[in-house]
Amino acid sequence: MMNLIQKFFTKEKINKGQFRSQFYTYFFSLPEHAWISETNTKAHFEKLFSHLPVGVLEVMMKKYPITFITSQVFDKKESIGLTLNSTVVVFPEFQKRLKTSHPAAVAYLAHELAFVLDELEGLHTDPLMAEVRADKFVCDIGFSDELEQHLLLLDETLEKRLRLTYLTVNYFTNNDN
Helix, strand or coil: CCCHHHHHCCCCCCCHHHHHHHHHHHHHHCHHHHHHHCHHHHHHHHHHHHHCCHHHHHHHHHHCCCEEEEHHHHHCHHHHHCCHHHEEEECHHHHHHHCCCCCHHHHHHHHHHHHHHHHHCCCCCCHHHHHHHHHHHHHHCCCHHHHHHHHHHCCCCHHHHHHHHHHHHHHHHHHHC
């Protein structure tokens, strides 16, 4: 399985700290992201962005301007102009989680971002493999424990069990090396 995160490592000599700062200004100033201003919600996004390679941030800013919107905005007519293939729709149950300090919230954001990037990069696979690839991305950027917590909070499904099994196998395999 190709590692999604490897696609975004850059060898360019750029001031990474300065670019991160520019990205934060860009991302949080988008009108679609006004809802993120709540303290805990913004902290989860900042934590996610601090773990992402600069190449991912650059792709999110220039190649695929990715937005995170609430389902309430999506339901309104104003959403007609949104580019849905680069939009993460955050549903109420996850909005509630983002408002808390629960560490699983950052794993949810990372997973959804990876899922969208996977699709935008044309890495077409069956839906379950796309979920697994997104989970691997979350682990690759350092949120394995948070991902496990996120998965444990989800409703019981076969998909959840398979994803937890894959996470457990990879987590223990990676720790044994």
